[in-house]
Amino acid sequence: RLYFAGEGGPPADRREYELEVELYGEIDAEASRVAVGARSVSVVVAKKESGPHWPRLLAAKGRVPMWLKIDWDRWKDEDE
Numbered sequence: 055r056l057y058f059a060g061e062g063g064p065p066a067d068r069r070e071y072e073l074e075v076e077l078y079g080e081i082d083a084e085a086s087r088v089a090v091g092a093r094s095v096s097v098v099v100a101k102k103e104s105g106p107h108w109p110r111l112l113a114a115k116g117r118v119p120m121w122l123k124i125d126w127d128r129w130k131d132e133d134e
Contacts, residue, residue: 056081058095076113079103098128107132 058073077099085100101108112118 056097056099058097060090060095078108078110078113096125 056073056075056077059071061068061070063069080102082100082102087098089096089098099111110118111122
């Protein structure tokens with residue numbers, strides 16, 4: 055499970071954001087990273103156990119939310 059909460063926006067219009075998603079498998083919290091930029095938050099999730107790729111990131115099947123993106127520059131194939 056991944057949980058995130060924060061606030062952002064211009065001082066006159068600060069908003070609170072909260073997100074909780076169920077991931078396909080367990081993650082290694084110590085090896086995972088979060089980077090907060092001026093306009094975005096980037097999360098790099100490390101799997102708890104090495105092995106084959108997950109068939110998807112989220113536990114639920116179906117359409118992936120629009121705000122969830124893959125960073126193809128960091129993508130690793132299973133044989134790497």
